[in-house]
Structure formats: structure tokens, C-alpha cells
Amino acid sequence: MKTSFISTLTLWNAPRSGVARMQTDLASALTELNSSRFADVGLELGYRTGTSLDLHRQLAELDAQKERNGLASLRLSGTQTILDQVREDGEGFLALVAPGKLSDDSAAAITQEASSRLAALTAQLNGAAGGQYLFAGIDTGKKPVTIYEGTPASAAKTAMATAFQAAFGTSQGTQPGAAAITPAQMTAFLDGPFTALFTDATWSANWSSASNRNITSRISGSETVETSVNANAGALRQLAMAYTLGSDIGLSSLSKPTQDAVYTKIRDLMGTAAAGVTSFQADLGRAQTKTTEATTRIDIQKVVLTKSLEDLEGTDPAEVKTRIDTLKTQIEMSYSVTSQIRGLSLINFI
Structure with missing residues (x-):
């Protein structure tokens, strides 16, 4: 014993x-x-813990993708808003130079409007959202476009004055030199030296520091879309050309026939630019639709994965409450x- x-x-x-x-x-x-989840998932699930970890990883990836899609949507929305303003300004200016609207006294008003709209275009192309410049291409940290009118004179304005002086032997707005310019001479200048001021090389040297590459965003595991327009796009350059021509060619000093040659060039540029801006907006609209659809699919996937996790890791509230009451009584x-x-x-x- x-x-x-x-x-x-x-x-x-x-x-x-x-x-x-x-x-x-x-x-x-x-x-x-x-x-509503096991306090110690690994202890409760045992060998099925790997399944739980995989589901959590997939949910984290979907959350990250949804956040990236949100940033892409913000960029697309901001760009669309600015392009709306750009298009409306362009349409308004085009209406001012319509043949039926012009008179002998139109030159001064058009010069002022062109100058104002060129400044607005520059500000619009330098627009930003979320701390990133929208029209800078992939170089989102750089302000894409320089101001034309400023002190000291911008490289673009200096280049315009130099080209005009070389073509006509006089400066813009001077009398009697500018008044002697014929329509044929002006047309030759506009199609030659003036157009050369807006080629890829001179635009990058005098106007723009934007990248030619647009931002491409991955909106799902297998789908990417372009979510930006850069300031080097042809339609945006044509708008700058038209506004520069209207504001800095010295319209008031030109003869009426020569003014008409300038107006014809402005109308051609504005018409082509308006079509280009509309095309940009259509492309961005399709990207917005695809991004929204991808985000909707992500939300659906998240619901399915969350339900799977709840089934795997979830607890029965009634059983847990009974267990708590029993433990309290025992204690x-x-x-x-x-x-x-x-x-x-x-x-x-x-």
C-alpha cells in the first residue's frame, strides 16, 4: 500500500x-x-493551414491590385477632365476664327484670346493628380510643359522670333515691314519654318520634358491598358501651334489677305487637333471601362475567397458562447x- x-x-x-x-x-x-475566427488557426487546422495561408495570400494580392486599379482610375478620370477642358477651349477658339465671324477688327481680339488659351493649355498639360503629372508620360515627377510667355523669354518664344526674323527680315508686329508680307510668303513660312518649330526634336528642346511613353497599367493578372496621354502627342502640339500662331504672329500688323492666310492655317490646325483630342478621350474611355470591369471582377473574387476562409477558419458563435460560460463557471x-x-x-x- x-x-x-x-x-x-x-x-x-x-x-x-x-x-x-x-x-x-x-x-x-x-x-x-x-x-469569429480560431484564436490559433495553425493548431485548429493542422495540415490544412497551408490552404489558409494560400487564401490569405490571394486576398492580399487582390487588395493590392484593387488599390492599383484605384490609382489608375484616378489618373484616367483626371486626364479625361483636363481633356474635356482642352477640347472645349479649342472648339471655342475655332468658333472665333470661323470665316463668318471675322472682321477687320478681329485681329486684336483673336491675339488676346490665343494668348489666354495658350497659357490655359500650358496649365492644363501641367495638371497633376495624386502627386503625379498627368501628361508627363512615364516621367510623372517632371512638369511636362514650359510656359511660353515669361521672363526671361522662353526658348520656344525666342525660336519663334528668330524664325520670323530670318524669314521676313523684320520682327512680328512691326510696321511697315510686317504689313508688306504677302499671303504666299506667309503660307510658305507657316508650312516651312513655323511648322519646323514643332517637330519632335524642337518640341522636346523648347517646349516639353515629357516622355513619349504613356503609362501602362496592369489591371488584372492578364490585362494591361494605357492610362495616360503625354504632352508630346500630335494633337496637343497642334493646339500649341494654333495658339502660338494666333498670339505671336503679329496679326494686327498684317494685311487683311495675309491675316486670312493665318486664319486658314489656324482653322486647319484646330480641326485636326480637335479630332485628335476626341480620339484620346475615346481611348481613355475604353481604358476606364476595362479598369472598372476588372475591379468588379476583383470584388467578386474577394467575396468567394472570403467565404472560403470563413468556412475554413470560422467558429460557431453559439458553441463559443457556451464554452465561455462553462469556463467562467469552472473558474x-x-x-x-x-x-x-x-x-x-x-x-x-x-
């Missing part, structure tokens, strides 16, 4: 030995009640027994 040593301390500590475990279980149960009983034992002493029975 085996005997064991009994003391008050042994009896006192016996109920307390299980309290720590029950308190740990209670904390885990409370966590499960609040999160209270343990405290009660411990309190009663503290009042006992073997000395009282000797």
Missing part, C-alpha cells in the same frame, strides 16, 4: 493548478467570439473552493 503526504498547502494549490489553463482557454474563446468554482480551503487548517483537527 502506497501512502502520500497531505498538507494544507497541497490542498490549497490543487484547485489553482487548473485555473491558469482555464484562463488561457477563456482568453482564446473571447478572441474567437470577437473575431468561479475553483476560486470558491480555493477560498474555502484557505479557511481550513490540519491544526484545527489535532
